[in-house]
Amino acid sequence: MSDAPRPALPDQRLSRLIVRDFRNHAELDLKPESRLVALVGENGAGKTNLLEAVSLFAPGRGLRRAEFAAMARAGGPGGFAVSLTLDRDGAEHRLGTGMEPPGYEGRASRLCRVDGGTASSPVAFAEFFRVVWLTPDFDALFRGPAGDRRRFLDRLVLAVDAAHGARVSSLEKALRSRNRLLEEPGQDARWLDAIEREIAELGVAVALARRETVERLDQLIAQTRDDAQPFPWASVRLEGDLDDLVAVWPALEAEDRFRLALRNGRPRDRAAGRTLSGPQTSDLVVRHGPKDVPAGTASTGEQKALLIGLVLAHARLVRAMSGIAPAILLDEVAAHLDPRRRLGLFEALNALSGQVWMTGTDPEAFAPAGAMIQTVRIGQ
Template sequence: MALAKISLQNFRNHAASELDETAHFNLLVGENGAGKTNVLEAISLLSPGRGLRRANLADFAQKEAADAPQSAFAIGASLIEQGQTSARIGTYTQIERPTRRLVRINGADAKSSSLSEWHAVAWLTPSMDGLFTDSAGARRRFVDRMALAIEPGHARSVNQMETALRERNRLLEERGDARWLDAIEAQAAQHGSMVAQARATLVARLSDELSALPAEPFARPILTYRPGGPVTPEELLAEFARNRPRDRAAGRALTGPHRDELEVVMAQKDRAPGPLAASCSTGEQKAMLIAITLGHGVLASSGRPSVLLLDEVAAHLDPVRRTALFDRLRAGKAQIWMTGTELAPFADIQEEAAIWRVSDGALERL
């Protein structure tokens, strides 16, 4: 088990909600718009980044009226390892600083990136169903989120790479000092190489995990990491220097890890590569996305507490696939949080799950 004593204060439609006595399986049941996904979003914010909706801070805190001043929110939870509380973590804003997200760990101020050092959080939401037909940038963010759950320092590398590339773009546009450009490109190459290698390692490990899964009842995806340029820092630095005129004209770097792509195809019954995931049916795409999520869950749950958030996942699966999903989740180490509009799809796990009914931002333990 990973999280217990979860509290939400003034978050979305939850004025003051608490979830205690959590279990391996945790179910949030209620009508659409009741606030189920808001609970998952709050849990997702106990990790670095903008959460499962990628929302702005201003969207989280409740307001008494549309023209009221910005208010503040708070989310907290206890981390449980082997039945003992290992840490109390939280994230919040302050009324006087509503646009700055703050983090505390064991009562001390901390950086949001440090949250990933304590536990791993991953999620699957309906909005991700279009991942394979979405932009390459969306798939890069997907890979980075998975990599972060395994390598806590990955977010820092991504941020430093993106910062250096933005500064390089500015210097190229303004024809800034060549020595400063050299230094910025060295930073972009160093951090970019770390990002590319972390992504490649993640995809390789995940591919190994997926290869061990049976093809049924979920489709087996075959993953390929396509780097957007050289991977070593030396080659990447040379590429940046060589392409300054081209990149100045384009207004951005045209090669580098910020152009990486994740290619996904569906394996055939003989395990040979089949069609691109983008051209598969909606059901096949959903099955492959679930398979990737399950495989990643195995990797993320080795060595530290981990949490897997599954929003409305059971309602879109037939009984055979639901049973298979629950069996795999039951065998894993990650703590599971799921949402649904009714209990019927969760009949196989009701006896072992902690269940809350959600209604207008209020929780009732069942």
């Protein structure tokens, strides 16, 4: 991630979304005409499914983190297709993804296409499109286990650094290999040395990417914070043994020190059945800024407002770092806010540059937005 100046930000809008045999939708063709779009319908109509379809154009498996085979419509041919059209700075780009029906060997494969050409992976979409999202699954983020916050953090990093997912996946694979080696009696120390060298390199790369994103996000929040806003500002930092290392030492020195810690920790890790140090044990520490208290001790309503503020700040960071104003996906957010915060949300979203897709069962929840928002009924 470079500090080099970016060109002027393009005016970008998702102007068309087509899904076929995706979740409960046999075929749906949406042509939104506004930057703020509300998908309204009864529970089970498939509103969140459409947000998930958009989220597939980010690296990873989408906002539900589901297996691709599970996304194909029940009773359909076994595959699915999602495509979107972007109007960007006067030009049009078409992105597509999906899964072919299982072939003769019983396997299904994912396809990615950009402007009619085949792309090797969803990472290719990052040149044209960035996505951030907030779903009810995040509601307990500040009270839940550290693993939930690490996944949330890695999603923040992925939105600005599309290669981060591959590094995290490779690190998880290497850690599993080390754990298996530690379980074997009389294991060859040379194999452990090799895998620990790989873990040290990957672990430091993951820790540095996380640290850069968190530091930039914290700085952006500090520069733009306003105690009068309906969504309180947050302070964020990383906590973990490797995070402390990369904060002090250059990357190569941090790798050497982490590799030595892995070697010295073999007896402890063998007894525990897992690796007890490294980026897989880090935590994202969030504080309620105006009150200066841990986010997890704030009220439920305060935590929800804090989380919304954090996601909006992240959207601004993505725009600043990538040069692309991200699409923002908000699942069932407005219904759980009081009237003041609901209106504040619409005003804050309207002030951002990216297109916003929201869901809700009650169209009245979006009424305060007035002409700012386009309401699309789903399932009717």
